[in-house]
Amino acid sequence: MKCPTCNKPVDWKDNAHRPFCSERCKLVDLSKWVSEEYRVPGKPIPGDTGEEEGTREVPPGAGTEN
Numbered sequence: 001m002k003c004p005t006c007n008k009p010v011d012w013k014d015n016a017h018r019p020f021c022s023e024r025c026k027l028v029d030l031s032k033w034v035s036e037e038y039r040v041p042g043k044p045i046p047g048d049t050g051e052e053e054g055t056r057e058v059p060p061g062a063g064t065e066n
């Protein structure tokens with residue numbers, strides 16, 4: 001089973017946040033549903049979104065050695 005939010009393997013044993021891996025992911029998913037419900041056409045919610053866009057992490061040392 002994988003966490004619907006972050007796609008990480010979820011430990012189902014003693015996990016109070018199933019099917020999520022953590023409370024954080026649970027809240028993230030919850031807020032997703034909430035924003036869907038309260039979504040107003042043509043009126044995007046300021047902040048909180050678009051942070052993952054264009055962010056690309058390059059591992060340090062990649063291609064620099066040798």
Ligand SMILES: [Zn+2]
Pocket residue numbers: 003004005006007008020021022025
């Ligand atoms: Zn997760």
